[in-house]
Amino acid sequence: MKSGLHKWFYWGIVNLAIVALYGAVMRYKIAFHFPFFEQKNLLHAHSHFAFNGWTSHILYCGLTAFLARHIAAAPFKKYKILLGLNLICSFGMLFSFTIQGYKATSITFSTLSIALAVTYALFFFKDQKHLPINDAVKPWWKAALLLNVLSSAGPFALAYLMITHIPDQQIYLGSIYFYLHFQYSGWFFFGSVAMIVSHLNGHLPTFKKHFTLFAITVIPTFFLSLLWTRLPPWLYFVTAAATILQLAAWISLLVKAASIARKIRTTAAPSWINWFFYAAGLALTLKFVLQAISVIPSVSQLVFGFRPIIIAYLHLVLLGVYSLFFIGLLISRKIIRPTSTAKVAAFSFLSGVLLNELLLGLQGLAAFAYRPIPFINEMLFGAALLLLASAMGLVIAQFNCKKNTKRSRPTIR
Incomplete structure (x- = not known):
C-alpha cells in the first residue's frame, strides 16, 4: 500500500x-x-x-x-x-x-x-x-462502478417528483427501490467481491463464469421490488428465472471460494477473524434465499406491506453482510490490529447485529398477527447501544493500530 x-x-x-x-x-x-x-x-x-x-x-x-x-x-x-x-x-x-x-x-x-x-x-x-x-479483479470493479453510477437514477427521479410535485406513489417507491437495489446488489456486492478477488488473485481462473451470471441477472432482479405493481407475465418469468439463477450462482461461488481459501490458508491473521467472513457469507446466502422466496407475488406483496420486515432486510444486508465483511477484512489485513480490544469489540458488534436482526425479525412476525411485543422498542434500543459501544471499541483499536504503524504497516491489497 x-x-x-x-x-x-x-x-x-x-x-x-x-x-x-x-x-x-x-x-x-x-x-x-x-x-x-x-x-x-x-x-x-x-x-x-x-x-x-x-x-x-x-x-x-x-x-x-x-x-x-x-x-x-x-x-x-x-x-x-x-x-x-x-x-x-x-x-x-x-x-x-x-x-x-x-x-x-x-x-x-x-x-x-x-x-x-x-x-x-x-x-x-x-x-x-x-x-x-x-x-481477474478488473471486471468486478468495472461492474461495481457502472452500477454505482446507474443507481443515481433513483435519486434523480425522486428529485424530479419533488420539483414537479407529482404525487405518484409507484414512481416514488420504485425510485427508492431502484437506488437500494443497485447499491446493495450492484455497487456493494460487486465491489466487495472485487476486494476478495484482489486478495486471492491468481487463484480464481474460473470466477469469470460467476461474474457473467451475476452481471446478467443484476438488472432483472430489480423487478423483484416491483412485483406488487403486477408486472407483465413475460417480465415476471424473466425476473423469477434471474432470481433462481442468481441464487445458484452464489452457492456455486461460495463453494468454490471456500475450497480455494482452504488451499491457500495462511497463519498471517488469527483464525477467529474467519467468523466474520462466515457470518457475512451466511447473511448473504439468506439474502439470496429470501429473494428467491419473494418471487411468489403474494409473499412479495405481504412483505413489502410491513415496514419492520423491510427494515430487517435492509439491516441484514448492510450490517450482516457488508459491515461484518469489512470489519473482518480490515482486521485480517491489519488496518485494525487484531488486538484483544479489537477482538472484543468485533465480536460485540457481531452479537449486536445478531440481536438486532432477531428483534427486528420478531417484530416483523408479530406485525403479521397484529400483536405488539412488549418492550420491543426498548430492546431494539439496547441492541443499538451494543452496536454503538462495539463500533467505538473498534475506533479505539484503530487508533491503537495507528500508534503502531511504524512497527507494522497495514497490508490491504
Whole structure:
C-alpha cells in the first residue's frame, strides 16, 4: 500500500461509529421521549452517511489500494483527492440532513457525491490501461462502478417528483427501490467481491463464469421490488428465472471460494477473524434465499406491506453482510490490529447485529398477527447501544493500530 493510504481506511471505522450513534439516537426517540431533531431528518442523515461515509468509502479505499499497485505516484494523487472530497460530501450530507432534511444544502451535497461517483468511474476506465490485461479483479470493479453510477437514477427521479410535485406513489417507491437495489446488489456486492478477488488473485481462473451470471441477472432482479405493481407475465418469468439463477450462482461461488481459501490458508491473521467472513457469507446466502422466496407475488406483496420486515432486510444486508465483511477484512489485513480490544469489540458488534436482526425479525412476525411485543422498542434500543459501544471499541483499536504503524504497516491489497 502506498504511504498514507491506510489513514483513509481509518476514517471508515470512525464513520461506522457515527452511523451507529445515529441509529442509537433514532431508537431512543422511538422508545423514549427526545424532542430534539426530526426523526425523518435523522433517518435521511443516517442512511445517506451509512451508504456514502461507511460502505462506499471503504469500497473506494479498496479500489484505490488496488490501483496503487499499478499507477505512478503523480496520477495516483487524484484518487486521494476524490477520497477526501467524498468524505466532505458525506459529512455535508450528515449535518445538513440532520438540521434541515431535504433542502438545498443536503441536495447539493448528495448531487456532488453522485458527481464524484461518476468522476471516479471515468478515472478508473481511463487508467485501466495500466492494469494487467488478464487481471481477474478488473471486471468486478468495472461492474461495481457502472452500477454505482446507474443507481443515481433513483435519486434523480425522486428529485424530479419533488420539483414537479407529482404525487405518484409507484414512481416514488420504485425510485427508492431502484437506488437500494443497485447499491446493495450492484455497487456493494460487486465491489466487495472485487476486494476478495484482489486478495486471492491468481487463484480464481474460473470466477469469470460467476461474474457473467451475476452481471446478467443484476438488472432483472430489480423487478423483484416491483412485483406488487403486477408486472407483465413475460417480465415476471424473466425476473423469477434471474432470481433462481442468481441464487445458484452464489452457492456455486461460495463453494468454490471456500475450497480455494482452504488451499491457500495462511497463519498471517488469527483464525477467529474467519467468523466474520462466515457470518457475512451466511447473511448473504439468506439474502439470496429470501429473494428467491419473494418471487411468489403474494409473499412479495405481504412483505413489502410491513415496514419492520423491510427494515430487517435492509439491516441484514448492510450490517450482516457488508459491515461484518469489512470489519473482518480490515482486521485480517491489519488496518485494525487484531488486538484483544479489537477482538472484543468485533465480536460485540457481531452479537449486536445478531440481536438486532432477531428483534427486528420478531417484530416483523408479530406485525403479521397484529400483536405488539412488549418492550420491543426498548430492546431494539439496547441492541443499538451494543452496536454503538462495539463500533467505538473498534475506533479505539484503530487508533491503537495507528500508534503502531511504524512497527507494522497495514497490508490491504
